[in-house]
Amino acid sequence: VQAQTISFEPVDQLKLVNVKAETVTYKGRKALRVSDAAATGVGDEGRLIIFPKTDFQDGIIEVDLAGEPGPNAGEGARGFVGMAFRVAADASRFECFYLRPTNGRADDQVRRNHSVQYISNPGFPWHLLRKDFPEKYESYVDLVAGAWTKVKIEVRGEKARLYVNGVEQPTLLVNDLKQGQSKGAVALWIGTGTVAHFSNLRISP
Numbered sequence: 001v002q003a004q005t006i007s008f009e010p011v012d013q014l015k016l017v018n019v020k021a022e023t024v025t026y027k028g029r030k031a032l033r034v035s036d037a038a039a040t041g042v043g044d045e046g047r048l049i050i051f052p053k054t055d056f057q058d059g060i061i062e063v064d065l066a067g068e069p070g071p072n073a074g075e076g077a078r079g080f081v082g083m084a085f086r087v088a089a090d091a092s093r094f095e096c097f098y099l100r101p102t103n104g105r106a107d108d109q110v111r112r113n114h115s116v117q118y119i120s121n122p123g124f125p126w127h128l129l130r131k132d133f134p135e136k137y138e139s140y141v142d143l144v145a146g147a148w149t150k151v152k153i154e155v156r157g158e159k160a161r162l163y164v165n166g167v168e169q170p171t172l173l174v175n176d177l178k179q180g181q182s183k184g185a186v187a188l189w190i191g192t193g194t195v196a197h198f199s200n201l202r203i204s205p
Contacts, residue, residue, distance in 0.1 A: 148199070
């Protein structure tokens with residue numbers, strides 16, 4: 001099945017939510033640089049680049065991405081970077097997988113266990129999921145901050161699978177997507193204090 005390549009240009013035709021974006025060359029390839037421009041207090045729900053012409057329910061999303069803490073990021077910044085899907089037109093609802101790149105090779109095992117994360121908006125930010133369902137929506141994977149990382153998300157019904165760096169087995173399984181059988185746009189997602197780069201975004205049935 002032919003994958004559809006999603007263009008990052010022109011940037012002014014994308015819907016930017018609390019982020020800045022520009023086309024750059026990053027580590028030898030053309031990329032979209034996305035950085036945090038949100039006001040203090042904006043949480044998981046708040047930083048997106050939405051592709052308005054996408055309409056996604058089930059299928060596969062593939063992207064190369066890199067995330068790292070920005071120059072003025074706080075101590076808790078991890079370079080949070082990921083993909084949102086089934087995004088409502090007003091960005092009030094979406095599902096999301098994201099990476100915490102600085103956790104991938106941390107000396108602390110608990111931090112390593114929190115390398116990848118599933119969240120769902122509204123109602124299911126990371127801290128609530130960790131408190132109410134410890135270990136269920138997070139997992140470990142080897143990551144390097146600022147390095148290109150291949151991500152694949154497979155979505156079928158209320159199930160989603162996250163694959164990182166071309167491995168055959170999923171890094172994280174979610175069998176109960178919190179927004180149910182929804183559909184919507186695809187979006188780039190970043191977290192607090194992040195500078196991220198994205199390249200090669202593809203969607204296939």
